[in-house]
Amino acid sequence: xxxxxxxxxxxxxxxxxxxxxxxxxxxxxxxxxxxxxxxxxxxxxxxxxxxxxxxxxxxxxxxxxxxxxxxxxxxxxxxxxxxxxxxxxxxxxxxxxxxxxxxxxxxxxxxxxxxxxxxxxxxxxxxxxxxxxxxxxxxxxxxxxxxxxxxxxxxxxx
Amino acid sequence: xxxxxxxxxxxxxxxxxxxxxxxxxxxxxxxxxxxxxxxxxxxxxxxxxxxxxxxxxxxxxxxxxxxxxxxxxxxxxxxxxxxxxxxxxxxxxxxxxxxxxxxxxxxxxxxxxxxxxxxxxxxxxx
Numbered sequence: 001x002x003x004x005x006x007x008x009x010x011x012x013x014x015x016x017x018x019x020x021x022x023x024x025x026x027x028x029x030x031x032x033x034x035x036x037x038x039x040x041x042x043x044x045x046x047x048x049x050x051x052x053x054x055x056x057x058x059x060x061x062x063x064x065x066x067x068x069x070x071x072x073x074x075x076x077x078x079x080x081x082x083x084x085x086x087x088x089x090x091x092x093x094x095x096x097x098x099x100x101x102x103x104x105x106x107x108x109x110x111x112x113x114x115x116x117x118x119x120x121x122x123x124x125x126x127x128x129x130x131x132x133x134x135x136x137x138x139x140x141x142x143x144x145x146x147x148x149x150x151x152x153x154x155x156x157x158x
Numbered sequence: 159x160x161x162x163x164x165x166x167x168x169x170x171x172x173x174x175x176x177x178x179x180x181x182x183x184x185x186x187x188x189x190x191x192x193x194x195x196x197x198x199x200x201x202x203x204x205x206x207x208x209x210x211x212x213x214x215x216x217x218x219x220x221x222x223x224x225x226x227x228x229x230x231x232x233x234x235x236x237x238x239x240x241x242x243x244x245x246x247x248x249x250x251x252x253x254x255x256x257x258x259x260x261x262x263x264x265x266x267x268x269x270x271x272x273x274x275x276x277x278x279x280x281x282x283x284x
Binding site (some may be wrong): 078099103110 | 234257271
């Protein structure tokens with residue numbers, strides 16, 4: 001009986017018989033190999049494996065990072081998008097930076113749900129950067145203002 | 159003490175100090191409150207203008223007066239609390255789908271449009 005190996009793009013698993021492959025997350029794009037096959041092939045190109053795909057759903061996303069066609073992990077949240085902090089900084093401190101934060105929050109979400117995890121992480125880092133910039137500008141502004149008030153009060157007394 | 163614990167402590171201190179200050183002083187009458195630089199330079203209100211006065215009225219439970227000063231601030235409070243709660247909860251399927259509906263891409267663009275529309279309208283309509 002032919003034994004198959006399959007790969008998720010990083011590790012390879014096997015050998016398995018066709019029956020055993022039914023329990024695995026094999027999609028048409030999963031790379032498989034068996035002894036005698038020259039190169040790794042996509043499972044979809046091997047007619048004897050067609051039975052495997054009837055029961056399995058099509059991949060959810062076609063994003064850049066989904067080399068493995070399994071469904072996007074439903075148990076994880078997107079990276080922190082700093083939305084709440086950006087709204088607060090828009091309302092209390094630094095309007096333009098708050099808006100930049102909100103735009104980046106939207107990018108985090110749209111990229112994550114399109115399967116572009118790496119892009120989402122980059123947008124999350126940007127969102128954090130703008131939040132931090134507005135926080136420190138606001139902090140410096142208020143600190144300077146307090147110094148100014150104290151100075152004015154002292155000067156007024158003299 | 160962990161960094162997180164330290165930040166929570168600082169946050170609690172600022173919150174309580176802020177509450178006491180905003181409860182006891184009205185930014186209209188006191189001259190110690192910072193004015194919006196955008197308003198000073200351009201003469202136009204930004205979306206955040208009035209938020210200190212709104213906080214003053216909120217701290218004194220005068221919801222309607224607070225709403226008149228900055229309605230977007232008052233409206234955003236339940237939304238912000240909801241966002242924080244969802245962030246802290248374990249990510250179950252329900253939490254994630256609620257989050258995706260109310261705090262993801264489409265919702266964020268709606269917020270952006272609301273803020274910018276508010277910014278324009280409050281300078282046009284008096």
